[in-house]
Amino acid sequence: MSARTDTEAEQNQLSSGITPDTLSAKLREKLEASHVDIADLSGGCGQMFEAIIVSPQFAKKTTLARHRLVNSTLKEEIAAIHAWTPKCFTPEEWEKKKGGG
Structure with missing residues (x-):
């Protein structure tokens, strides 16, 4: 369900409690992420998110893993939103990507 007005979007986000800040905080805590965007x-409206996540826990893992x-x-947050697109990098991969390599 998409919001038709800014007020409706704000109410949807408040009712789900899911914001970029809450998602970021949980990823930083649980995955020891050094960078989350x-x-x-x-x-x-808080129903479609895209994320860049940099964590040492991704080392030696496939994209699927x-x-x-x-x-x-x-798990709980994703169940309450419409779309979620993570882009996951190790710290080394992220440095190389930022450097244009």
Whole structure:
């Protein structure tokens, strides 16, 4: 369900309790993430998020294993939202990506 107005979007976000900040805090705590950047792509209603997550826990894991780790960490939150797209990097991969390598 998408919000038709800013007020409706804010109410949806308040009722679910899911915000980029709450998602970021949980990922930092549970995955020891050194960098988390979460974008709300839903226009503020808190129903569609894209995330960049940098964690040493992703080392030696496939993309699928990384996504499963993130999804299990955010199981309750993901159940309450419409769309979730994580992009997972190790600290080394992230440094290389930022450096344009």
